[in-house]
Every structure is written in structure tokens, then in C-alpha cells.
Amino acid sequence: MTTASTQGFATTAIHAGQDHDPTTGAVIPPVHFSTTYQQDGIANLRNGWEYGRSGNPTRTALEIQLAALEGGTSALSFASGLAAEDALLRVVGRPGGHAVVGHDLYGGTYRLISRLWGPWGLDHTVADATDPDAVRAAIRDETSLIWVETPSNPLLSVVDIAALADIAHDAGALLVVDNTFASPALQRPLGLGADVVVHSVTKYLGGHSDVLGGALVFADPELDERVRFIQFAAGGVSGPLDAWLATRGIKTLDVRMRRHSENAQQVAEHLQAADAVSRVYYPGLPDHPGHALAARQMSGFGGMLSVSFEGGEPAARRFSESLRLFTLAESLGGVESLVNYPWDMTHASVRGTALEVPKNLVRVSVGLESVTDLIADIDQALTVVRS
Numbered sequence: 595m596t597t598a599s600t601q602g603f604a605t606t607a608i609h610a611g612q613d614h615d616p617t618t619g620a621v622i623p624p625v626h627f628s629t630t631y632q633q634d635g636i637a638n639l640r641n642g643w644e645y646g647r648s649g650n651p652t653r654t655a656l657e658i659q660l661a662a663l664e665g666g667t668s669a670l671s672f673a674s675g676l677a678a679e680d681a682l683l684r685v686v687g688r689p690g691g692h693a694v695v696g697h698d699l700y701g702g703t704y705r706l707i708s709r710l711w712g713p714w715g716l717d718h719t720v721a722d723a724t725d726p727d728a729v730r731a732a733i734r735d736e737t738s739l740i741w742v743e744t745p746s747n748p749l750l751s752v753v754d755i756a757a758l759a760d761i762a763h764d765a766g767a768l769l770v771v772d773n774t775f776a777s778p779a780l781q782r783p784l785g786l787g788a789d790v791v792v793h794s795v796t797k798y799l800g801g802h803s804d805v806l807g808g809a810l811v812f813a814d815p816e817l818d819e820r821v822r823f824i825q826f827a828a829g830g831v832s833g834p835l836d837a838w839l840a841t842r843g844i845k846t847l848d849v850r851m852r853r854h855s856e857n858a859q860q861v862a863e864h865l866q867a868a869d870a871v872s873r874v875y876y877p878g879l880p881d882h883p884g885h886a887l888a889a890r891q892m893s894g895f896g897g898m899l900s901v902s903f904e905g906g907e908p909a910a911r912r913f914s915e916s917l918r919l920f921t922l923a924e925s926l927g928g929v930e931s932l933v934n935y936p937w938d939m940t941h942a943s944v945r946g947t948a949l950e951v952p953k954n955l956v957r958v959s960v961g962l963e964s965v966t967d968l969i970a971d972i973d974q975a976l977t978v979v980r981s
């Protein structure tokens with residue numbers, strides 16, 4: 595089914611790319627495991643299908659779904675978020691080139707840019723992405739890209755996508771936005787001027803902590819074509835079952851993101867009122883510095899929040915290890931609530947860099963459980979922290 599641009603988001607999420615199987619009428623399109631396709635004569639391909647690395651119908655169905663949801667011209671599905679990022683950097687970065695990167699990023703993204711791409715010749719400058727002037731000041735003649743997350747990981751800073759798109763385009767550079775935390779249900783960066791959206795499909799899009807995946811969504815078919823060639827030539831594609839699990843997760847994205855946002859708002863307000871807590875980082879709180887911008891640029895504030903403790907590192911560690919319903923684990927965006935101590939877990943690799951995270955910080959992925967149970971668990975953990 596093709597997607598009319600007037601369709602509601604939830605309708606698109608359920609139907610884009612999901613044509614019923616023409617041979618059997620199966621409502622759910624089959625998972626295509628075949629790695630190769632019969633040719634109707636030498637190099638005479640049936641509907642273009644040839645070999646699993648160059649194309650797979652289950653992967654294509656996911657790509658159609660992703661492009662429709664982000665409002666892009668096309669999308670590419672990869673084996674992981676970092677595989678997607680690396681393929682993109684091969685096109686938008688180059689030896690002798692320069693990237694401006696936000697000050698608060700997923701640790702693995704910064705590791706990829708600084709430790710893999712740096713020695714290969716792509717220089718970078720870290721800038722406070724919440725300050726458009728700081729980003730503009732970091733641009734050099736050879737800058738070809740600006741890379742940001744919003745809300746960012748783990749400090750939940752909100753970045754003005756439209757302002758940074760203008761700055762990038764004035765400089766002849768591209769704006770890359772990692773939309774993992776918000777998901778297209780809450781924020782569509784391409785509509786605000788971004789050139790490429792990056793996703794860790796592993797998080798909210800998959801939504802059930804059971805599939806690893808990455809995606810790129812493009813506003814420009816020419817850029818898509820160049821990255822598509824990298825994907826074909828270097829091979830970082832997602833497998834068919836992974837693509838299918840992502841597609842299945844995305845069908846409920848709209849309803850999940852609403853509930854994630856509702857639960858997170860209540861958890862954030864509850865934590866803010868607790869005396870052991872020094873600060874809650876959640877864009878849905880009116881005193882968050884990015885609140886007004888988030889209210890303008892997003893249709894909900896999402897399920898991620900961070901919290902810092904007056905008792906410093908010991909209190910943060912104690913809180914993280916005392917929660918019972920929130921599982922101590924990396925990753926985010928699943929139906930179950932998770933707690934993470936970034937300093938020693940997700941962001942250990944950025945210690946000693948400009949992206950170092952506070953030691954008294956705990957990051958929480960608020961799941962879809964009954965919020966009263968989540969709050970009761972937080973209260974018992976706070977009691978341990980105070981004891």
C-alpha cells in the first residue's frame with residue numbers, strides 16, 4: 595500500500611510497505627529468508643531481486659515504512675545503529691575533512707568518529723549543540739557535516755534542528771540528526787531541515803529489546819544512492835528476521851511513545867520532588883532549559899530521563915543498584931524499564947573526553963509498566979539511598 599502524505603502517523607506505521615502477500619493473501623507479509631533469486635535469463639532479474647546483500651523484500655518493506663514515518667524520500671536498514679553511522683560517514687566524511695559534533699552524544703557514536711574516523715583523517719570539533727552560535731563558530735572551510743542528537747544522550751539536551759540546518763546549509767555542510775531518543779512518532783527532523791536521520795532501531799523503533807538494527811533516512815535521493823552503494827559494497831545490511839521484528843515493533847510505535855511519555859513525565863515529576871535528588875533532566879519539565887523548544891519541535895517529550903543525586907557518585911550507584919522493577923542494563927526504548935549508570939556503563943568510553951558525563955548521573959528508560967509500580971520502586975530505592 596502506498597502512503598498518502600495526508601495519512602495519520604499511526605496509520606502509516608501500520609500500513610506503509612506492508613502489502614498483503616499477492617500469492618496467498620497473507621495479511622502479514624512473509625519473511626523472505628532466501629539469499630538468492632532465480633533469474634529469468636542471464637542477468638534478467640525478476641523485479642530486480644538478485645542477492646540478499648543487494649536487496650531483500652523484508653528489508654525493503656522496513657525501509658519503505660521508515661521513509662514514510664520520517665517523511666524522507668528513502669531509507670536504508672543496517673545491522674546496527676553504528677553500522678548505519680559508519681556507512682554514512684564514508685560518504686559525508688572524508689580524510690582531510692571536518693565534522694562538528696554535539697557535546698552530548700551516544701558514547702559509541704563519539705568513539706566511532708574520534709577513534710575510528712579520526713586516525714583515518716576526519717577531524718572533528720565538539721560544540722555545545724544547544725547553542726547555535728557555538729556550532730557556527732566551530733565550522734571550518736572543510737566542515738562537511740554537523741552531527742547532533744536531540745534529545746541527547748544522556749543529558750537530554752534539546753537542540754534547535756531548524757537553526758542548525760540553516761547553519762549547516764550556509765556552510766555547505768549537511769545536518770545529521772540522530773532521532774533515536776524521540777523516534778519519528780514525536781519528532782521528524784527532515785521536516786525541520788535536517789538532511790539525514792540516523793536511528794538505532796534497537797531502541798524505540800524495535801521497541802522490545804529483542805532486535806539489533808540501524809537505519810538512515812534521507813531527504814535527498816542522490817545521497818541515498820551514494821550510501822546505498824556503500825551498504826551494498828561493504829555489506830552492513832540487516833538480516834530478514836531482524837528487519838521483520840523491527841517492522842512489527844514499529845506498528846505500535848505511536849501508542850508506545852505516548853505511553854512512554856506519560857509514564858516518564860510522572861516519574862520525572864516524582865523524582866524532582868524527592869529530597870535526595872539534585873536535578874532531573876527531562877524536557878517535559880517546565881524548568882528544563884530546552885522545554886519551550888521541545889514543546890515546539892516535538893509532539894511529546896519521550897521516555898528517557900536522567901537524574902543526578904545530592905549524595906554524588908555513591909548515591910547514584912546505590913540508587914541504580916537498588917531498583918528492582920527497573921532492570922540495571924544498558925540500552926533503552928523497550929517496553930520494560932531500565933536503569934543505567936552512564937559513567938561506568940554506556941558512556942565509559944567517553945571518560946576523559948569533552949563528552950565525559952557527571953559521576954552522580956543515572957539514566958532511566960521509562961517503560962510501559964503501570965506507573966504506580968514504577969513510582970513505588972523508585973521510592974523504595976530512594977529509601978535505600980537515604981539510609
Ligand SMILES: *Cc1c(COP(=O)(O)O)cnc(C)c1O
Pocket residue numbers: 674675676677700702703743747772774775793794795796797806807808
Ligand atoms: C544505541 C544508540 C546508537 C547505536 O546503535 P546500535 O544499534 O547499538 O549500534 C546510536 N545512537 C543512539 C542515540 C543510541 O542510543
